[in-house]
Amino acid sequence: MSDLAVLEARDGANTLRAITRMQPALDFQAGDRLAGWRRPLEQLRDRLPDLRHQTEILQFGGAVGNLQALGADAETVASTVARKLGLRWPGYGWHSARGPLVHYAGWLCELSGALGKIGQDIALMALRGESDIHLSGGGASSAMPHKHNPIAAERLVALARFAATQISAMHQAQIHEMERSGAAWMLEWMVLPQICEATGAGLVAASGLLQSIQRLGTPS
Structure with missing residues (x-):
């Protein structure tokens, strides 16, 4: 959250063109888009006490x-x-009632999705050009030297989509037969670590990506 606060303080008053349904809409402040990135993260943070109560059992x-x-x-x-x-x-x-772990996995996937939204937005802003965003780092193209690929942003999207595909398996693992399942437990512990790893990797990638933003929007 601190990386977003730095961007809001520095570039929040800059002008951006809002995009709705993949089409240019109205001008607004860069702070408006940053708020759309920040608020879901704040809401997830605020839900942590309830999450701990429901899962640390x-x-x-x-x-x-x-x-x-x-x-x-x-x-x-x-x-x-x-x-x-x-x-x-x-x-x-609660051998056969896996709701707490499904709930935990869902929170992680929601966090991963919020980070993926940031990555998707930044990738599209990079496509629109430096009037929207100027990034340092990134990836060069050996065939097209003019390109500056937003690799970190793409990584966030890929991680979020990967985590989203795993949550369905957690719901499959919720189906235990009788008093204890061996197969469902195996599936659960194949899937849950991958969700944790993808979300953790997303947090690291998001911090690096936000710190790489040299300018967001156009100064008024």
């Missing part, structure tokens, strides 16, 4: 999910384990 169910081997001590043992791990004990095992 102890999974402790025993052989078939009901802690029967612990008898009357089950609640005491579970609460103690949760406290020592810094987690919340929901009062039951």
